[in-house]
Amino acid sequence: MTARTSATTVAALLRQGSATFELRSILQIGTRPTAAAATRAATSTTPIVTPRNLSHYRSLHTTPIWLKKKSREEKEQARGRPAADSSSSTSSGGASSSQHPTITPEDALDFADVHSRLTKIAAHANEHLKKLKMGGRFNPDLIGSVKVQPDRKDSSVSYPIRELASVIPKGGRTISLLVHEAAYIKPIMTAVQSHRDFNQQPQQSPDNELELVLKVEPEKREDMAKRAKAVCHDWRERIRDVRQRRDKLHNAWKKDGSMLPDAKRKADTELEKVIKAEVAKVDAAEKETIKAAETK
The missing domain is CATH 1.10.60 (Diphtheria Toxin Repressor; domain 2)
Known part of the structure; x- marks a missing residue:
């Protein structure tokens, strides 16, 4: 070469x-x-x-980039949502701790969960008793809460009267219903007539075709007292349910050995005091409501 x-x-x-x-x-x-x-x-x-x-x-542009897997909080923040708080996790009792406190065997004498549930029940019952003391059936709030079924063929869809009409007291025992649309007139009339507290059909105003006039008959004192007793009876039943719920918790703690027999007896005794105090409130509220009905 x-x-x-x-x-x-x-x-x-x-x-x-x-x-x-x-x-x-x-x-x-x-x-x-x-x-x-x-x-x-x-x-x-x-x-x-x-x-x-x-x-x-x-x-390079086709090489996959391996990234660390995002946590649930990071994914929520990426979507513009606040990260979930761990304190809102579901407790063993079925209700989340954000609704009612969660109690451990070490805090067996802490009845925060019981008080929380009792407070919610009391607020619901007192609202009903307040409406009774304000006039029983003659109550714009009660009339406005009557459910109306716009489509008779579809029973799954219903609305309170307050969403379909304006409920306006006109003095005495007369209430005016200013209906938003003509299509709601007949469904509202049917709902009021079939309601157990009214059992009468509103009359259309001659001056306004969208106005329905309802004259509420005075409720008898005996009927108001009967309704007050029914509300308080339901109140006591709910208190009893709260008591049973906490009793089951005490029994479960004793069974798994996380609570000694002496500690359970003491917790049961303190729970009894809490329940008795709450029942005393129910008795006082019932007595006050019945007295207000008798003086009308």
């Missing part, structure tokens, strides 16, 4: 090595190498890339 042929061969090998390095650089990092880097690569022992094994190389 002549010197000229050898020089040509070496030059060809250098060009081939430079081209190979440039191709690899473009495929892997997307940039063209410098001349110095290409020269160094040509003299290296790196194998030549052929079309057959190009599939082994992957460009």
Whole structure:
């Protein structure tokens, strides 16, 4: 082999090595190498890339990026929602701790959960008794809460009268219902007539076709007293349910050994005091409501 042929061969090998390095650089990092880097690569022992094994190389923009899995809080914040508070998790009793406190055997004499439930029950019962003392059936709030079924074929959809009409007292025992749309007139009339507390059909006003006039008959004192007793009876039943709920908790603690028998007896005694005090409130509220009904 002549010197000229050898020089040509070496030059060809250098060009081939430079081209190979440039191709690899473009495929892997997307940039063209410098001349110095290409020269160094040509003299290296790196194998030549052929079309057959190009599939082994992957460009940067197609390489998957492995990220740490996002937590639930991060996902909620990404959606623009506040992260869930761990304190709102569901307790063993079925109600979340955000609704009522969760008590442990170490706090067996803490009746915060009982007081929380009793307070909610009392608020509901006192609201009913308040309406009775305000006039029994002659109460715009009571009339406004009567359910109306706009479509007689679809019993799953109903609305209170207050959403379909304006309930306006007109003095005495007369109440005006200003209906928002004519299509609601007949359903409202049917709902009022079929309601157990009214049992009469409102009359359309001759001056306004969208106005219904309802004259509420005075409620007998005996009926008001009867309704007050029914509300208080339901109140006591709910208190009894709260008592049984806490009793089951005490029994479960004793059974699994997390509460000693002496501690359970003391907790039962204190629970009895709490329940008796609450029942005394019910008796007082019932007596006051019946007295208000008798003086009307």
